[in-house]
Amino acid sequence: MVYLDAASGEPLDPAGREAYLAALDEGWAGPDRLYREGRRARMLLDAAREAVAELLGCRADELVFTASGTAAVHQGVLGLARGRARAGTRIAVGAVEHSSVLHAVDLAVRRIGGDRVVLPVDGFGRVALGALADLLDQGAGPALAFAAIQSANHEVGTRQPVSAAARLLAEQGVPLLVDAAVTLGREPVPEGWAVLAGSARKWGGPAGVGVLAVRKGTRFAADWPEDERERGWVPGPVNVPAILGAATALRARAAEAEATAERHRELTTLLRTRIPELVPDVEVVGDPVDRAPHILTFSCLYASGEALLLELDRLDFAVSSGSSCTASTLTPSHVLEAMGVLTQGNVRVSLPWRVSAEDVERFLAVLPDAVRVARPQQAGGAAPGTDAAADGAPESAAPTETPQPELDIDAVGKLCPLPVIELGKRIRQVEVGGTVRVWADDPAARLDIPAWCRLTGQDYLGEETPDSRPGVTAYRVRRRE
Amino acid sequence: MVYLDAASGEPLDPAGREAYLAALDEGWAGPDRLYREGRRARMLLDAAREAVAELLGCRADELVFTASGTAAVHQGVLGLARGRARAGTRIAVGAVEHSSVLHAVDLAVRRIGGDRVVLPVDGFGRVALGALADLLDQGAGPALAFAAIQSANHEVGTRQPVSAAARLLAEQGVPLLVDAAVTLGREPVPEGWAVLAGSARKWGGPAGVGVLAVRKGTRFAADWPEDERERGWVPGPVNVPAILGAATALRARAAEAEATAERHRELTTLLRTRIPELVPDVEVVGDPVDRAPHILTFSCLYASGEALLLELDRLDFAVSSGSSCTASTLTPSHVLEAMGVLTQGNVRVSLPWRVSAEDVERFLAVLPDAVRVARPQQAGGAAPGTDAAADGAPESAAPTETPQPELDIDAVGKLCPLPVIELGKRIRQVEVGGTVRVWADDPAARLDIPAWCRLTGQDYLGEETPDSRPGVTAYRVRRRE
DSSP: OEEOBGGGOOSOOHHHHHHHHHHHHHSOSOTTOSSHHHHHHHHHHHHHHHHHHHHHTSOGGGEEEESSHHHHHHHHHHHHHHHHTTTOOEEEEETTSOHHHHHHHHHHHHHHTOEEEEEOBOTTSOBOHHHHHHHHHOSSSOOEEEEEOOSBOTTTOBBOOHHHHHHHHHTTTOOEEEEOTTTTTTSOOOTTOSEEEEEGGGGTOOSSOEEEEEOTTOOOOOOSOOOOGGGGTSSSOOOHHHHHHHHHHHHHHHHHHHHHHHHHHHHHHHHHHHHHHHSSSEEEESOSSSBOTTEEEEEETTOOHHHHHHHHHHTTEEOBOOSGGGSTTOSOOHHHHHHTOOOTTEEEEEOOTTOOHHHHHHHHHHHHHHHHHHSOTTTTSOOTTSHHHHTSSOOOOOTTSOOEEEEEEEOTTOOTTHHHHHHHHHGGGEEEEEEEEEEEOOTTHHHHHHHHHHHHTOEEEEEEOOTTSTTOEEEEEEOOO | OEEOBGGGOOSOOHHHHHHHHHHHHHSOSOTTOSSHHHHHHHHHHHHHHHHHHHHHTSOGGGEEEESSHHHHHHHHHHHHHHHHTTTOOEEEEETTSOHHHHHHHHHHHHHHTOEEEEEOBOTTSOBOHHHHHHHHHOSSSOOEEEEEOOSBOTTTOBBOOHHHHHHHHHTTTOOEEEEOTTTTTTSOOOTTOSEEEEEGGGGTOOSSOEEEEEOTTOOOOOOSOOOOGGGGTSSSOOOHHHHHHHHHHHHHHHHHHHHHHHHHHHHHHHHHHHHHHHSSSEEEESOSSSBOTTEEEEEETTOOHHHHHHHHHHTTEEOBOOSGGGSTTOSOOHHHHHHTOOOTTEEEEEOOTTOOHHHHHHHHHHHHHHHHHHSOTTTTSOOTTSHHHHTSSOOOOOTTSOOEEEEEEEOTTOOTTHHHHHHHHHGGGEEEEEEEEEEEOOTTHHHHHHHHHHHHTOEEEEEEOOTTSTTOEEEEEEOOO
């Protein structure tokens, strides 16, 4: 089994595991207890806190441990919003933040009676600093409570301009919250954060530990039941054995971070280069250079993300996906959506710490066939092996049909990638300059039809939602060639 | 080392530990992932959920796993309050609930714009059902959102009348939240709960797992950031390996629960009987019969709780305490306060699963000397070995002084147990029928001076807080004999 979904979490790092098991025996008592086992647990906790604080670049008394990375994000967002509520009630949040950040911000603005402004991203998924600057310039708008910008994106890897954003915000005394889960233990912590959140699982630590750092002087106030543990910033106990495992894993990772990052970068660069050579009609997304070293995402036209994931699993490769068919919500990834890129047949590869070049080569070897399996040409298309099937595009309309000036395609009830497949198959049934209307109720169609146009050189004209067909949208495409 | 603080948590149960370690290798992937490791984690999680649900007496789809017992309580309280907010905004909570319940209820009433009513307890710490009935009868009062009553008390062991309370509440369709942390895995789950919370650490499971069960039909709504995992009732991930350890530990415990409870009951009964025989001026509190089998609390007049804990630790016994000097807040346990019992020199003994009779005998053997060390008679009192010191009471005033009709004792700035020691030493300086005023700013004095009166047969007249000395209270005692 080749595991390529490290961004979701990895098996426990060996050093971290060893520390954790030892601490199960040594640090199981409550660190607030006065007796010996309690004092020992307290010492272990203090040592772990010092070690992690040093690695994060903060003081020990600025750092608390939470029950998970999600909890760190939630408590960071809610605590900062509550603490800053008198100073400002507007929260600026990057469009491609992890959903835990977005959900926490949604709740925070409800609680403080404020509003949320989403900072748009460019095609690479990078936050537009100009939008942030505009927000800060608006004399008439509400004052900002804080802004939330991740260190790098968890789906596409693109690094965010954290320090530049922090400087902009600092001019107006507005704090910056940074979800650094993607880069902690891999890259230096970016400068300028007022609140920093991370997840031990993402750096090879055990489940059940998150980190939340709050710079001294930052207004921060509990928005949860009172609890005197962890400075009142965390509603719940500390899991001392897990924290020890987390601290040990982080230290082990940090010691190898540069070398590992270099190795990961080479491998993801190889993937970025080779995949479009091996697989037709594929879009590799995210910044090719300014990115976290271990993450790569690409989307395949006409392919089902779920089918691709399952086929890769059958071939012993574990990856994840941002396609709608792989999400419990059946909507496509908000990250890909914000970037305006193709979402169907999406695969995210994230390299585990000790991934080998052989693992990656094996993946490249099986990928083309896996994509073919995930491309349902058989649904009325060419047989496998024909030219049309080989290059991925659905078989075009039979040449004897005369192209029409207009065409309506009814794809209602068909889920991604079928609406786009239909469009791909039938575009030549309309004359050059003619218009196709694709009727669909699939949420991914809103994103993938424009992306298809971009990738195939056609013109996207827009969408209409006529009252006559509630819940259905008509996407208009003009055939350019 | 003899560990007698099981109520805070115990080392990981061996069966649970084994299951946990195996699951670290098998269940580390996200259970929502489509690939093999994810599906395996999902299967392990589902199996654990079924097992725990069966042991708790609920359906699998009524049960979610939280990040800790504290989180289960918080989310139980906040979710029930939010779900019931249209039906009622008043929350009734037992006076001796765990502080996590009280803090969560405080926040819940703020959020739903309601109020909290504390249900008083009797001298044993049992909730007065009459007060609950009155609350339900009050036509004019706000409707009840819910009531929170624990299965048994974590400090004194007294069982609460959960089922009777549930029946009362059910007549008006008001749900009952039960914090069952003290009894899960030891005693049958009481009937009638709508929301049930528990902590795996308390049943020998690993840290990082709580259980929250919500009966179908109970109005329950997330009061935290959206998160589709665990039915939206939990803002955060599931720790599959820890959950497996928790389920295995619970099953192992449940299999031995009856025999262990019997053994524990014999040992705590022994302690309840022997301690007053061995140690003078001691109050053993809580219901002697209707109690959890493994918990015992007693308070020692004239003793410092912290000194007693540390002396017992020096002698290799780990216990906990409800005395103010052992609390980070420097206030005495709210449980002992609500019961109106002595708080100084307080020791809570809670038996670990495999405690032996020898452990308990050894504890009884060292206790008298440990209490002597914790009783600072030397502070102006008899030397150790004299009659006065042997029976615990501070040396009385020298017989040549003539008793006065009134006496002021200035104990301002002196912390528990010094104000009571002063009172004990000098009560005979006032004539029979005369009044002593003890001036003190120690929070425990409010509870311990009345308790001292009760234990020594004197009359407690009440307290005054004159404006002339802000922050200081005068406690009035009449010498009866």
